[in-house]
Amino acid sequence: MARERRSARRPAAKVSRLRKKTAKVPPQQAPGPIEPVVRDGLRGTPLRDAHVQGGMVSLERWEPKLEYRWDTGVAIGRFLEGLREGKILGVRCDRCHRTVTPPRAFCEWCFKPMDAWVELADAGTINTFSICFITWDMQPLEVPQIPAVIEIDGTSPRVGFLHLIGALRAHTVDGIRKEIRVGQRVRAVWKPAAERTGAITDILHFTPA
Amino acid sequence: MARSMRRVAVVGAGLSLFMRRALETGKELSYYAASQALQSAGLRRQDVQAVVMASGPDAFDGVHMKGEYLSDGAGGWRKPYLRAYVGGGSGVFSIISGWSLVASGLFDVVLVVAEEKMSPTQPHPQAAFISIFDHTIERPLGPNLLWIFALEQNRYMHAYGIRNEEIALVSVKNKRNALDHPAAQIAAELTPEQVLASEVVAWPVHRLMVSPVSDGAAAIVLAAEEVAKRITAQPVWVEGVGWALDTSYWGNRDLAYPRYVEDAARMAYKMAGITEPRRQIHVAEPYDPFAYKELHHLEGLLLADRGKAPEDLARGRFNRDGELPSCPSGGLLGVGNPIAAAGLMKICELFWQLRGEAGKRQVHNNPKRGLAQAWGDLMQIGTVVVVGV
Numbered sequence: 300m301a302r303e304r305r306s307a308r309r310p311a312a313k314v315s316r317l318r319k320k321t322a323k324v325p326p327q328q329a330p331g332p333i334e335p336v337v338r339d340g341l342r343g344t345p346l347r348d349a350h351v352q353g354g355m356v357s358l359e360r361w362e363p364k365l366e367y368r369w370d371t372g373v374a375i376g377r378f379l380e381g382l383r384e385g386k387i388l389g390v391r392c393d394r395c396h397r398t399v400t401p402p403r404a405f406c407e408w409c410f411k412p413m414d415a416w417v418e419l420a421d422a423g424t425i426n427t428f429s430i431c432f433i434t435w436d437m438q439p440l441e442v443p444q445i446p447a448v449i450e451i452d453g454t455s456p457r458v459g460f461l462h463l464i465g466a467l468r469a470h471t472v473d474g475i476r477k478e479i480r481v482g483q484r485v486r487a488v489w490k491p492a493a494e495r496t497g498a499i500t501d502i503l504h505f506t507p508a
Numbered sequence: 509m510a511r512s513m514r515r516v517a518v519v520g521a522g523l524s525l526f527m528r529r530a531l532e533t534g535k536e537l538s539y540y541a542a543s544q545a546l547q548s549a550g551l552r553r554q555d556v557q558a559v560v561m562a563s564g565p566d567a568f569d570g571v572h573m574k575g576e577y578l579s580d581g582a583g584g585w586r587k588p589y590l591r592a593y594v595g596g597g598s599g600v601f602s603i604i605s606g607w608s609l610v611a612s613g614l615f616d617v618v619l620v621v622a623e624e625k626m627s628p629t630q631p632h633p634q635a636a637f638i639s640i641f642d643h644t645i646e647r648p649l650g651p652n653l654l655w656i657f658a659l660e661q662n663r664y665m666h667a668y669g670i671r672n673e674e675i676a677l678v679s680v681k682n683k684r685n686a687l688d689h690p691a692a693q694i695a696a697e698l699t700p701e702q703v704l705a706s707e708v709v710a711w712p713v714h715r716l717m718v719s720p721v722s723d724g725a726a727a728i729v730l731a732a733e734e735v736a737k738r739i740t741a742q743p744v745w746v747e748g749v750g751w752a753l754d755t756s757y758w759g760n761r762d763l764a765y766p767r768y769v770e771d772a773a774r775m776a777y778k779m780a781g782i783t784e785p786r787r788q789i790h791v792a793e794p795y796d797p798f799a800y801k802e803l804h805h806l807e808g809l810l811l812a813d814r815g816k817a818p819e820d821l822a823r824g825r826f827n828r829d830g831e832l833p834s835c836p837s838g839g840l841l842g843v844g845n846p847i848a849a850a851g852l853m854k855i856c857e858l859f860w861q862l863r864g865e866a867g868k869r870q871v872h873n874n875p876k877r878g879l880a881q882a883w884g885d886l887m888q889i890g891t892v893v894v895v896g897v
């Protein structure tokens with residue numbers, strides 16, 4: 300009964316690769332049969348993890364491997380060059396009088412080209428932050444990531460971008476909240492100049508100033 | 509707003525069960541909901557002139573052109589068919605799309621179906637969300653969807669001095685309401701202490717403040733006025749629709765207040781002739797993928813003062829027997845969150861509530877007008893529908 304079919308027809312060569320995985324079935328009690336359920340006329344056939352792990356349903360697996368090369372664009376490309384030089388750049392619109400970052404080629408409010416590039420400070424204020432114990436693909440983290448929206452000095456009010464807070468002493472929620480708060484002043488911690496590649500990660504993180 | 513639009517009514521509704529993982533494919537789930545909606549209206553597939561389908565990111569299914577893949581299950585064979593997609597806002601956007609096809613005079617009967625099957629993504633559909641973030645300046649930081657909710661919740665709490673104990677009450681209310689919903693996936697009787705004792709996934713968000721991963725489908729039937737009156741003695745009229753999209757530079761926005769939801773609500777209220785929403789809306793189904801979002805959205809919908817929705821909640825204003833019942837279905841936190849289907853489930857709930865057919869979930873204030881709202885894309889879209897009898 301237990302079967303995990305490999306796809307008979309592989310999609311175009313190289314964009315997919317199928318990986319055989321040995322099913323690990325932890326010892327557990329029987330999950331009961333798979334049965335259609337009707338409640339007040341609403342239908343469905345709920346599956347439990349044990350049905351799946353125990354090989355009680357047939358499954359098809361596919362693991363795509365896709366590769367992209369993104370053009371960074373006119374404005375973000377120049378922003379990245381600034382990061383390589385250890386500078387945070389913004390742009391100014393003279394019609395709505397906003398100075399914003401991340402830079403953009405045109406003002407989305409006034410729908411006209413931005414008027415000037417501005418070198419901003421590599422420091423700012425925490426607008427908001429989180430203390431996250433899960434990776435992007437739901438793996439647990441012992442040491443949490445601390446994403447934050449940082450309002451960069453020299454921009455208009457409430458203009459910031461996403462980055463990480465780092466180099467804190469504490470690893471617990473209570474401890475971290477003693478070290479940082481909304482409104483906290485922070486400064487960028489840069490990679491050594493020789494290691495910068497013109498990427499958002501040229502800033503390792505922000506840390507309390 | 510154009511004067512020549514026709515009146516449009518909801519005349520039937522259907523759902524599948526909401527489940528962490530269903531044996532059924534997305535097509536099969538869609539068929540359950542769509543066939544039930546047709547049956548409830550006493551119609552057959554042949555009576556339908558066009559079909560609108562809503563479903564979320566293709567990455568969940570690993571099926572590109574998902575709308576086309578699902579079309580058979582939605583009853584779309586050899587019919588004018590379109591897919592409505594604005595991320596998490598898709599479920600409520602699907603009725604707006606269907607409404608426009610009928611209001612314009614193009615069709616008299618339109619079937620609207622919403623489906624989501626999130627369970628295929630391994631090891632967890634969270635990983636599929638990485639592709640919503642900016643490829644150059646956000647993805648290299650390893651973002652996940654919890655980040656943006658946690659960041660927004662923290663800003664909301666900071667702006668108004670809101671405590672997490674107050675936000676936990678949303679989970680308590682909705683999971684309790686869902687005990688009476690036959691489709692519910694994670695209904696529970698909980699205390700706020702239990703919500704706050706669940707692990708921190710991304711402070712200030714605890715696990716029990718997050719809606720689950722779900723498979724499920726929902727469907728409604730829309731009809732033009734004259735046809736609707738022949739189909740049912742109790743049409744539920746679409747009185748107003750609205751939607752608005754904010755900038756994708758989400759770090760440049762006020763995260764404490766969803767201005768785009770207000771824009772969408774004002775558009776819908778204007779069309780519905782609503783000047784005092786707190787008096788004229790009797791039952792609400794705001795979008796609640798995370799506990800704080802229901803409060804955030806009630807404020808954006810002008811149904812609570814800014815920063816005051818938590819106080820209203822604590823004094824029972826949003827309970828089923830309260831002044832403005834909110835998420836009487838049990839919402840995404842209790843019934844489940846098959847993304848696009850969850851939004852349309854809210855319309856189904858209003859359909860049943862306004863016809864007095866909600867059974868144990870029936871609100872106590874004899875409602876004549878209800879509102880449903882959803883939210884999505886990169887924290888930037890609000891979709892709002894006002895329905896009434």
Ligand SMILES: [Zn+2]
Nearest residue numbers: 392395406409
């Ligand atoms: Zn401008």
